[in-house]
Amino acid sequence: MPRRTQGPLGLVDPVAAQMQTTLFRALAVLRVVVAAYAVVLDVSRWRDFERPLLGWVVVGVVVTWTLVAGWAYDAPRRRTTTLLVLDLAVTAGTLLATPWVEGEAMLARHAATLPSFWVVAAVLAWAIARGWPGGVGVAVVVSALDLSARTHPTGTTWGNIFLLLLAGGVVGYSAGLVAEASEARAEAERVAAALAERARLARAVHDGVLQVLALVQRRGAEAGGEAAELGRLAGEQETALRALVQGASATAGAVPLPAGEDLTEALARLASERVTVSGPAAPVRLPRRAVDELTAAVRACLDNVSRHAGAQARAWVLVEGGAESVAVTVRDDGPGIAPGRLEAAVAEGRMGVDGSIRGRLADLGGAARLVTAPGEGTEWRLVVPARQGRGRAREAPTGSGSRGRRPPSA
Amino acid sequence: MDGRVEGRVEGSGEVTVMVVDDHPMWREAVARDLAQGGYRVVATAADGREALTRAAATRPRVVVLDLQIPPPDGVEVTAGLVAADPTVRVLVLSASGEQADVLEAVKAGATGYLVKSASREELLAAVGRVATGDAVFTAGLAGLVLGEYRRLSDAPAASSGADTPRLTERETEVLRLVATGLSYRQIAERLVLSHRTVQNHVQNTLRKLQLHNRVQLVRYAIERGLDQE
Secondary structure, eight states: OOOOOOHHHHOOOHHHHHHHHHHHHHHHHHHHHHHHHHHHHHHHTGGGOSSHHHHHHHHHHHHHHHHHHHHHTTSGGGOOHHHHHHHHHHHHHHHHHHHHHHHHHHHHTTOOOSSGGGGHHHHHHHHHHHHHHHHHHHHHHHHHHHHHHOSSOOHHHHHHHHHHHHHHHHHHHHHHHHHHHHHHHHHHHHHHHHHHHHHHHHHHHIIIIIHHHHHHHHHHHHHOTHHHHHHHHHHHHHHHHHHHHHHHHHHHHSOOOTTOEEHHHHHHTTOOSSEEEEOOSSOOEEOHHHHHHHHHHHHHHHHHHHHHSOTTOOEEEEEEEOSSEEEEEEEEOSOOOOTTHHHHHHHTTOOTHIIIIIIHHHHTTOEEEEEEOTTSOEEEEEEEESSTTSSOOOOTTOOSSSSSOOOSOO | OOSSOSOOOOOSSOOEEEEEOSOHHHHHHHHHHHHHTTOEEEEEESSHHHHHHHHHHHOOSEEEEOSSOSSSOHHHHHHHHHHHOTTOEEEEEESOOOHHHHHHHHHTTOOEEEETTSOHHHHHHHHHHHHTTOOBOOHHHHHHHHHHHHHHHHSOTTTSOTTOOOOOHHHHHHHHHHHTTOOHHHHHHHHTOOHHHHHHHHHHHHHHHHHHHHHHHHHHHHHTTGGGO
8 A cells, every 4th residue: 555654754755745735735725615614504503503602612613723724734844743633633622512512402403513524624634644544544533423423323424424434545545646656756857867967977078088088098109108108098098988988878868678788888898999899879689698698708709819819919899780690709810820729729628718608609599600710810700599598599690711701681 | 990001092182171079179189180191171160060161161172070069960060061062071080989970970971980099190091091082981880880781671671661771792791891800901802802892892881871861861851741842
């Protein structure tokens, strides 16, 4: 059951408090209307009262409390349990005074109580502040008091009691729902604002910091010596920051789809001064596990590059996403591997190629293929099915040999 | 990255250049490099509006354009420049790496793309090549173009017509090699083609995409009844 608004002390959320204020203002209007009805009713029949003077006092209390309650409930800090109890007590008082004022004869005719419908105001106040249990609970109390004032209840009395209980329950329940909805909306607005702020920061970084870092890199390289080292560092930071910022602005564009993660974005984090990552403009979505495994496989490929082709070797990562399969190509411009050397290395257990690359790809229902020749660098081609969990990848986009590879469905 | 390559292409006479960048430091650095490299910088601009008016006044051969500029943005400026003068060459020089923007600029008519971290020599070579009508691709741009063709061919049949551009097998092969860092010369060696043929393949991939983009724009305009006025 939606019951989020927990009294004045529990009201941490200003949004819920604001929502309650709106509801209490509506109740204040209702209170005036039912008070006016009670006043008109009692003025029209005061000659029948057994104790007219006490009757006027009760009418005065109804009017006064209507005004006081309208003011008191308007501020969240005044909406204390004391106020609610006081509201109920005043209502109870007017009900209890009824037999004294109206006398046996009137009550025998099933005349309305002195406050008449005005009692609903206290029930609704509890319902708004304490949810449906509060509304129903106070409706029961008020109904009991009403019954105590009557000599013998009729069908009308029971009908009114039923309506009172219903009002307490329904209004209480709705007030809870409204509070929840407004909290949810406020939360969504906060998230949207945070994302917009991230996007704004990303733009600021683009327009300023990245430009300066790139400039430092370029000028440093030209100046040579120590400046070149500074330039190189600036270049590394520029690449890292750009990858970071690209991720931020991508998330800010739209709430991430539950359909999976963007492989290109994940691999872009591996980019560095020596590693270039490229791919389509649109996200290539795969389940999180597939993205993690592919990223790990690509990282293993890149580790092999720096280990075997030297720290100066450059590498390129290309992501291609199709309806059938997703392919990642990792190429380096190192010296390449002589035929048989890889197999020998695997046999000696020196290269983690099988485990970290082939094994991971096989787990995803895909395949890894290595193309290499002395002087031509090495090229890994990793292919997985676009729809994960649906059998093995058709090895469509791969050919064989470093020359004459066949393109997919061109 | 293929930008650092094959040396300065002989410009027939002086090549005029305009530099568009809202970052004053960058604008001056690039303009100075170009001037020292033998190009004639006829204008600089800090935002899209300036770029369009100054290009109209000075008719540069090459526009070196940052995509992240005050409006109209780099993509709109590219479209505007090419519409006003189809012979102008636009070289996108962007720090952004904003993939979608780069692709849009290329579809709008840019024929070259370089990241700002490219060296001075790469920039000078790229401007020279763009000026003679060659396309300057980075690995990143090749990946984007490959992805765009893939998207077009994977699109549901209803939205893709007979005029949807497709890559030939050879073009796909060449683009994939560019995207994995091979220079045109290396590609030519590997595929046993002439350097010129590789160049043409790359250019064709761009030309088809740009043509398709123009057709789409015209079709859109006709559907919306914009051709009525």
